[in-house]
Amino acid sequence: MHKVLDLSTELMYSFPNIVDVQLHQDPIFGDAIGGAPSESNRFLFNGDIADRGPKAIEIFTTLLTMKLINPNAIHILRGNHETKEMTNSYGFRAEVLKKYGPTTLEKFHKFFTSLPFGAVAEKMMFVVHGGLGPQSVHLTIDEINRINRRQDGDNNEVVEEFLWADPRDNVDTFATNHDRGGGILFGPKVTSYFLQKNNLHLLVRSHEMQDHGYSVHHNQQCITIFSAPNYCGVCKNKGAILKLAKTDNASASADTPKLQLSLVQFDAKHPPKRSSPQ
Numbered sequence: 001m002h003k004v005l006d007l008s009t010e011l012m013y014s015f016p017n018i019v020d021v022q023l024h025q026d027p028i029f030g031d032a033i034g035g036a037p038s039e040s041n042r043f044l045f046n047g048d049i050a051d052r053g054p055k056a057i058e059i060f061t062t063l064l065t066m067k068l069i070n071p072n073a074i075h076i077l078r079g080n081h082e083t084k085e086m087t088n089s090y091g092f093r094a095e096v097l098k099k100y101g102p103t104t105l106e107k108f109h110k111f112f113t114s115l116p117f118g119a120v121a122e123k124m125m126f127v128v129h130g131g132l133g134p135q136s137v138h139l140t141i142d143e144i145n146r147i148n149r150r151q152d153g154d155n156n157e158v159v160e161e162f163l164w165a166d167p168r169d170n171v172d173t174f175a176t177n178h179d180r181g182g183g184i185l186f187g188p189k190v191t192s193y194f195l196q197k198n199n200l201h202l203l204v205r206s207h208e209m210q211d212h213g214y215s216v217h218h219n220q221q222c223i224t225i226f227s228a229p230n231y232c233g234v235c236k237n238k239g240a241i242l243k244l245a246k247t248d249n250a251s252a253s254a255d256t257p258k259l260q261l262s263l264v265q266f267d268a269k270h271p272p273k274r275s276s277p278q
Contacts, residue, residue, distance in 0.1 A: 001061070001100060005107040008064040011071060012114035016145045019075055019119040021127075037066055037073040044119060046206045047079020047129035047163070050112075051090040052228060057099060060108075078115035079129040080163040080207065084152050087112075113150050117162045122244065122259055124201045126194070131205050131222075133161025133184040134174055137194050166208055167191065167217040167224070188218035195221060204242060213240025213265045230268035238265045 021044055037043045045063065050056050067074050080086060087093045087108075096105040119127040120141060136144070136158045147158060164183040168175070171187035191203050203222040208215075210226040217224065229239035243262045 001057075001104055002107060004061060004064050004068070005104070005111050007068055009107075009111045009114045011068065012076075012111070012116070013150075015075075015116050017116055017118065017147055017149050018141050018144050019077075019116045020123075021075055021119045021121045037070065039070070039073055042073055042075070044075045044121065044127060045077065046127060046204070046225065047077045047115075048081045048206065049076070049079070050087050050092040050108075051081045054091075054095065056092055057095060075119060076115060077119060077127065077129060078112065078117045078163065082112040082115055083163070084109050084112070109152075113152065115149075117149060117159055118144065120200065121204075124259060125204050125244075126198065126200050126202070127204045128162045129205060130161065130163045130207045131165030131167055131184075131203070132186045132190050132194055133158070133165050136161045137186070137190050138197075141198055164207070167203075167205070167222050169217055188221070191218040191221045209235055209237055210240070211237050213238040214242070214263055225263075229266060238267055240265045 021042070049059055049063070052059075063074065063076060067076065081090065081092070092108075093105060096108060117128065119125075121127055139158070144158070147156065149156075149159065151159075161184060164177075164180075165186050166177055166180070166183070168185045168187060171185045173187050173189055175185040175187075177183040177185045195201060195203060201221075203218075204225060205222065206225055206227070208224055208226065209228075209231045210224055213226055213229070215224045216222070223242065225240055225242050226237070227239045227241055229237060231237055241264050243264060245260050245262075
């Protein structure tokens, strides 16, 4: 386990803060689902692998082994649960200490700081776990890449916005997120401004349970993808993944890329052990 974490941390640090992902034929966005990543079937996991049931270590080990074997076939982004504070409170710390011990936990915390906190997919999508805030909305991708990410996400305001912000259609720009007891809500003008500033077309994020596994916001410029069905064994929600494939659409242009998006919904096959939603 220590060797896998050490090699994975070193490998992750070789990628920029915002990974440039070329997804090719049959890619999938999601949190923690099955499949067989390869050069022609690339996966992007949008954070929150920690604290998602009693076998998070085994899921991490599987994903990281695949990443080490083929670094460009699978990409893993940082979620708000890939932070020390959250893993101390919602189960992952206890799981690691029970199965391995404090040295392994320390290595996981270091690994979390190596995870990129965003991606640009096919030069058209900005993918981030949470969303945008008053600081991050004004940044270009190049400026984001200059942030020092070798720190816990809660120690940097911009990174915290990327990990925690939530979209709302009834918010003009920004508002306090009273549902979470803190954090930022961002509105359609924010999404439109950021995408236009960076010459992008769509914001894809996760972070919130969705009854149908996904939700579309901000005049179809923002999509929430939630890939954990029957969340915490109590929510009875569907999971969803977003698939992206090339198309031969003759009418496509530089402003409308030759890409086809499709949403796939699914139910929980084996309900996980019950825990408290967060």
